[in-house]
Amino acid sequence: MAAPLRGQQPPAESGYDLWLRYVGVEDAALRRAYASRITHLVVQGASPSLRAAAGELERGIRGLLGAGVPVEAEVRGQGALVVGTPASSAIVRHLGWGRELDALGPEGFVIRSTRVADRPVTIIASSGDAGALYGAFHLLRLLQTGRPIDTLRVAERPRLARRMLDHWDNLDGTIERGYAGASIWRWAELPARIDPRLVDYARANASIGINGVVLNNVNADPRVLRADYLAKVAAIASALRPYNVRVYLSANFGAPLPPSSTPDAMKKWGGIGSLPTADPLDPRVARWWREKADEIYRLIPDFGGFLVKASSEGMPGPQDYGRSHVDGANMLAAALAPHGGVVMWRAFVYPKNADPDRVKRGYKEFVPLDGRFAANVFVQPKNGPLDFQPREPFNPLFGAMPDTPLMPELQITQEYLGRATHLVYLAPMWKEFLDADTHARGAGSTVARIVERAPNGTSGMTGIAGVANVGADSDWTGHHFAQANWYAFGRLAWDPSLPSDAVAEEWARMTWSNRPRVVRTVESMMLGSWEAAVSDMTPLGLSLTVDGQHYDPGLERREGEYWHADSLGIGYDRSSRGSDYVGQYHEPLRRLWDEPATTPPELLLWFHRVSWDFRLPNGRTVWAELVHRYDDGARYGDDLLASWRTLAGDVDARRWREVQDRLEQQRAHALRWRDASVAYFGCRSGRTRCGG
Ligand code: GCU
Secondary structure (H helix, E strand, C coil): CCCCCCCCCCCCCCCCCCCCCCCCCCCHHHHHHHHHHCCEEEECCCCHHHHHHHHHHHHHHHHHHCCCCCEECCCCCCCEEEEECCCCCHHHHHHCCHHHHHHHCCCCEEEEEEEECCEEEEEEECCCHHHHHHHHHHHHHHHHCCCCCCCCEEEECCCCCEEEEECCECCCCCECCCCCCCCCCCCCCCCCCCCCHHHHHHHHHHHCCCCEEECCCCCCCHHHHCHHHHHHHHHHHHHHHHHCCEEEEECCCCCCCCCCCCHHHHHHHCCCCCCCCCCCCCHHHHHHHHHHHHHHHHHCCCCCEEEECCCCCCCCCHHHHCCCHHHHHHHHHHHHHHHCCEEEEECCCCCHHHCCCHHHHHHHHHHHHCCCCCCCEEEECECCCCCCCCCCCCCCCCCCCCCCCECCEEECCCCCCCHHHCCCCCHHHHHHHHCCECCECECCCEHHHHHHCCCCCCCCCCEEEEECCCCCCCCCCCCHHHHHHHHHHHHHHHCCCCCHHHHHHHHHHHHCCCCHHHHHHHHHHHHCHHHHHHHHHCHHHCCCCECCCCCCECHHHHECCCEEEECCEEECCCCCCCCCHHHHCCCCHHHHCCCHHHCCHHHHHHHCEECCCCECCCCCEHHHHHHHHHHHHHHHHHHHHHHHHCCCCCCCHHHHHHHHHHHHHHHHHHHHHHHHHHHHHHHHHCCCCCCC
16 A cells, blocks of 8 residues: 555555554655665575465565565575575575574574675574564564664564463354454354455464464353364364464363253253263263364364363353362363363352352362363463453462463453443553562562463463454454554563553554654553543442443442442452451562552452541542542543544544544443442442432
């Protein structure tokens, strides 16, 4: 696409191209500098991933520089861009970087400005084809974000081995908690026809380093494991494979049982087998899973493994047979181990009998099992102990299971954060979680450090998962700004230490424009948006304030279970004087969070029930602060609209209008939240008239 003239409105876009738009570089001097550095492309090697890298570079350079560059077999004159591995490319081999590349691993890469046969060249090199592909996308990002490329010295490697996108897609094409249209897996057409969109999906994932995809909902329909569906899964896997994206499936623990009559019943009580039991210690069950794993790997040799929601929210599991999570997970792990597959066993369980306080239950169920899982099992806790709330303290399982690989589950789809109608940039929330200090081994034991280090005997068992917000809408995510959360998740999975503002800036430049005004405005709209959403829906550590659809305020419905508000005060006492949830944390958090005065205001009502007149460090009472935050959060909607209006001429009309419509919806919805919340708590506290 040609670069727009200065002052002219860019041509309409649908958002389909995500952050891979490759529009022409506007700055003429920069474009000339790039063009002189990249005069031809040399990709030695013909593996599918190297071909994908070459294809992406050709496409990107053509768009960014306005003209394609020739693809040559050798360096010809100056300005070669060389891509390859020591195995695929004589040029790379002769550079003698083998040791360094090995240390970065097959997904790591270097990008370097150097000389070959005395000619200036740019080299993208890796010890693996996947790393070369990631290097290609990295270079394209530098070009897209207007960075200089004449003295490059980049060395990158992912900090986590499995960087997963988990789809909650059902076999009927719907998506649980999906707000961007139908599922992109068109099961009815597969395996005969593979939607070309899958390649664009894979490109997007590869561009941010995502290397694994769970295709189906954790509330798993067992039929996905049937032979006819496995052929479809294999077809999807073949489309994603060149982009280093492996396929995984959510497995229903009851799959060995016979079918049940209705689709809904299938999930909970039905299977695809004929065994009378799914007891993990029954040898027939173990054999059934072994044979199923063998069948899958015959079709998909690089199949990643199973994600399992078991004995949770009515889903079948080992506890139906009086067995433990260890029994269940290890039985599946044994079936996958000969093929190199893994089990991701979710820790989102909250059986009533475990504890009256729901947020304590996951810890109580799983901590006693530490060290007993097979070496290819991840336990997968959500970031917080409750359920993807706008803000929760970090899940105390992080730091409490030192001998078990933990794979955090984040939620990219905005189930509790205004769905795809609200602009909420989630990187700051994920950073708060990743940077949280658990104090498990003294100060500095952040969640990120725990997750990045595989426990002894489980080499390579590191990872992170995000529940996808992707659907078949033309813009993929239902809101142009929700693309940023997909993007940011991938970038943080690659490197949890990246700052959220840097990630926002990259995304803004690639998705909207490099014009400084646009970059500044978009970035500032994003950076305050999460705190604003928290203020508007769950200020001061409240949780579950929503209705059954998890969208509108539903305070009456939640009263008493997750917090309690009456004339005396508000909150939930989880201190040592209450449910003692605080006792699940290490010192000094346990001590600090045990007292209202030393609990951060952001978490006050999560840990404590305090009087309405309790004074916060800023001098305001809890009541005054609540009202203030609700108001502040709701007003962010006005700020967003005002900011966005200033960009009307800088952004293409279609996307500008679509965002504008969403922002108007968001503002109205945020005001509704504020008004409902202030009225409800005003009444409960006796501060304002009820029903007025
Ligand atoms: C939440 C969500 C459900 C989901 C569940 C889970 O409760 O609302 O849709 O199935 O989490 O993560 O298993």
